[in-house]
Structures are given as C-alpha cells and as structure tokens.
Amino acid sequence: MIFFVIGGSGSGKSEYAENLAVQLKEQETEKLVYVATMKPLDEESWQRIGRHRKMRAGKGFETRECYTHLEQLSVDKNEIILLECLSNLTANEMFSENCRKEQAAQAIEKGILHLAKHCRHLVVVGNNVFEDGMEYDETTMEYLRQMAGLHRFLGKVSDSLTEVICGIPVEWRKL
C-alpha cells in the first residue's frame, strides 16, 4: 500500500512517517528501509545526515541512498520503504547531473509505482510548500509545478493521505 504524508517545515511529518513505517512492520522477516534523497554537499549536511541516520538506526531502519533514477532502485517484497522526501528528489531530478529536467515529475512517478509494486508498503513524505502565496522566479515556479504534479499524483494513487500539522495527523484519505 502507498501512504503519503505531507506537512510544512518542522511540522513533525518525518517523525510521524517514521513511526508509521515502524507500525506497518508486522513480521520479523519484514525490513524497514529508509530511502535517503538528500545529497550531502558540505560538512553541515554530513552532520545532519549522520544524526538522522543514528536516530533511524534506533528504530531499525537501513538507509539506502537514491538521488535520481528512483525507478532503478532495488527493492524487495519484504521491505517497508520510507521515501523522504519528494522535494529533494524533485530538485535532484531537475537540477543535478544526469537528471530528467522537465520530465522530472514523470520519472519520479514511474519510480514511485516501481517501489509500490515491488515492496510491502511504501511511505512517501512530501513538503507542503504551496500556501505561502509567493511568486518566485520561473525556475522555482517550475519546480513547484513539478512537485505539485507529484502531490496530485499521490493524491490519486495513495491508499492513505495524511497532513501533519503541529505533530497532529489530519486525514485527507483514510485507509
């Protein structure tokens, strides 16, 4: 099943998504996998990644890196995948080397369906960055449009959709 968790910055969406993935694990044979999408570019990001990795290790997650080409990530039917997050992935697919540029959202949709098809459960985390009313430069607007396309896509294919506000889950689609 596909679970989509969205929220603003500091809303508690990551913690909620992690706990959700942990709860989805029903059997010992099932494995928790965290798909990390943030490219470490400097010392600060390495430190942040290290801290998060430690936090998740305590919850039993294995980390698997994926910056682009999600559709090629190897997954197993016993795995519960936590994919965090769409905003990083979209930026990587639009702006980094060997990326899919204007086909970014399309490529990521394919990747999400690939994961959902081959894993036990998929939890996707998204960033609600659409309610500030700002008009940005065209590159940023295109980034927002591509990401919003992915949000609407997940609005269709997800079995459960939750918005986290101040750590409180608000259900948009109940399982």
Next chain:
Amino acid sequence: MVKSNDVDTAEEKVQRKNHDINNSGRKSAEEKTMILITGGAFQGKSEMAKQLYFAQENGKEPLILEGKTEEMELLKKADIILHFHLWIRSLLEEGKDPYAMTEQLLKANPRVLITMNQMGCGIVPMDAFDRKYRETVGRIGCLLAKQAQEAYLVNCGIAKRLK
C-alpha cells in the same frame, strides 16, 4: 484492503475520487449554491471546481472565467471564476476597493463558484503592496466563505469540505 503490490487501475481511481467527493458530505442533488474552493497553489482546485459544478448542473456547459483578466460585467455572468486572488490583485493595482467590488459581484451573481489560493502561510512580504495584497486575499476569503453555502479545501487533488 488493497494489496501492496497492486497499483490501482484508472477506473478504481475515478471510483475513489467520486467516493471522496460523496464522502465530503455533499448531496449531489442539492440546488445550485455559492461554493468557495480554496487550497495551495497547483493542488487541483480548478479541476475540483468543474467536478463540483457538473455534480450540480448536469450537462450544462459552465461559463468559466479567469479572475486575472475579466471585467466585472462578465464576471457577473460567470458560473465559475478561477484564481479569484488575481482579480483582487488587479483591483488593488488599479486602486479600486476589492471589498466593495466583491460584495457587488456576489450581489449580482450569488450562485457563483469561486476558486482562490491559500497564500497566507509564508513570511510577511517586504513589499508594502505584497503585504496588502496577501492580507486582502485572506480577508476576502473569509467573506466568501461566510457567504458560501459550501466551502472546500483542496490538497493533492482531494477536496475536504470545510462548510
């Protein structure tokens, strides 16, 4: 329950979407009423506006206008006005009073369906006009919601009925 390795077919998705609309508490045979649809940018408000319109007015082709460019006299005849915040913006730019104009519009067209962006959840803009614009949109949103018989919040293409 859906199996994890089953990706839904298009028909199942449509069924689910209809299910979501019905579950939002709306009676499909209701009389035509004023509706407000709000939500973040690019979340599927326009699409939802058309769906709600067709649920109400079977078969009739709606007059859909963009808030950005249309004149008052045209807007008074519209079935659906999209991007209402952009109308407010152009009124402010022309030095007109968007509150009075909105009231005038709703008086002449009390059954209109309006979509408008949620835009108040960011940093206070540096520019005075942008600050005024953002706040006016928020406040007119409150007025519209007060007048509307139905109000919806759209996120990821899903509508949640607020009123």
